[in-house]
Amino acid sequence: RNTLDVERVRADFPILHQEIYGKPLAYLDNAASSQKPRPVINAMTEAMESYYANVHRGVHRLSQVSTDHYEGARETIARFINAPKSDEVIFTRGATEAINLVASSYGRAFLKPGQEVLITELEHHANIVPWQMLRDQLGIKLRVAPVDDDGTLRAEAVTELIGENTGLVAIAHISNALGTIVPLQEITAAAHAKGVPVLVDGCQAPPHQKVDVQALGVDFYAFSGHKMYGPTGIGVLWGRWDLLKKMPPYQGGGEMIYSVTFEKSTFKEPPHGFEAGTPAIVEAIGLGAAVDWLSGHDLDAVAAHEHKLLAYATERLSAIEGLNIIGRAEPKAAIVSFTMDQAHPHDIGTIVDRAGVAVRAGHHCAQPLMERYGLSATVRASFGIYNTEQEVDQLADALQVVKELFG
């Protein structure tokens, strides 16, 4: 397996080469959003500088070129996640909109009052609130599978709750708060054995590990461009064709129709039937460029690099007296959530920021999970392809200062 040349990777990210309060920036907030490599910046700038126009209906050259790049991005993303066909890739604003699309379209059309949507304690608000809204509108019920004290989500903790009343399993691939990697294949096989479809909130996976929707066997997979070295404002809902095909439109407007009269309108097939209005053209092209850039790296080498950083950060932080790592599941993505006996997460985040280190302090849009651990917040360091062991040292040294200040 070839190792990652991190310095060469870092050279692609202009933003990383700056100082914060006179210290080198150590950007360790990748679970919140990742930085953008030069090829993504260039692709978006080139679109706006040389061929930008509205897509699909234009008869002029620029519109055709713009459409080719936009639809080309869709095909690139379809290949990246090994989707059977690119028509199953729907562009959304992000994972949140992708999940809301399924709740609103699939949920309202195919879930019955009294049926259950099964989620887990690990979920991000984006995979909790849309189901609560559906419950309040439609009368479905929500069931929550528990995680263990160490942040592990055992497959049986989920599968034993799948019954004849379960209409959908909606589950994270990787916890953004703890890093827990969920045993999706096992859970999906059990759900399918009972005829229950599975939606995956895949937000935290594509930048860190190969995502193969066919190998996973899932029915819907949602993710955001800004987490995987692409721009904000663009994300993807991938769905199995036979499900997308029978789902009613999510939003009405232009682009998603064949014809409109005041009496009625006829709707396009997926993906365009779910893409009302002018799409995020430049952002979709940027996401396609991010996928091309990421695909240029050996994803196994990326995963190994990040795992090495996770192990080193776990070792260094565990050595700090009074620091408590929250979530020690195996396997785990390169995310370390922790508290310190002596200081509040926000104080910790502020102090390490003065040392040039960017981490997240808060509930990470996973308040129920925080509550489950009796916490209101943690500090979260989350690593990406461009992070280094030197940056782990920068964090650990700054936390030592926190300990001395508040100890």
Ligand SMILES: Cc1ncc(COP(=O)(O)O)c(CN[C@@H]2CONC2=O)c1O
């Ligand atoms: C697991 C998970 N699901 C859904 C979302 C929502 O994605 P969008 O905001 O792109 O729709 C996030 C974002 N992660 C949050 C964002 O900030 N910090 C986090 O950990 C996430 O980590």
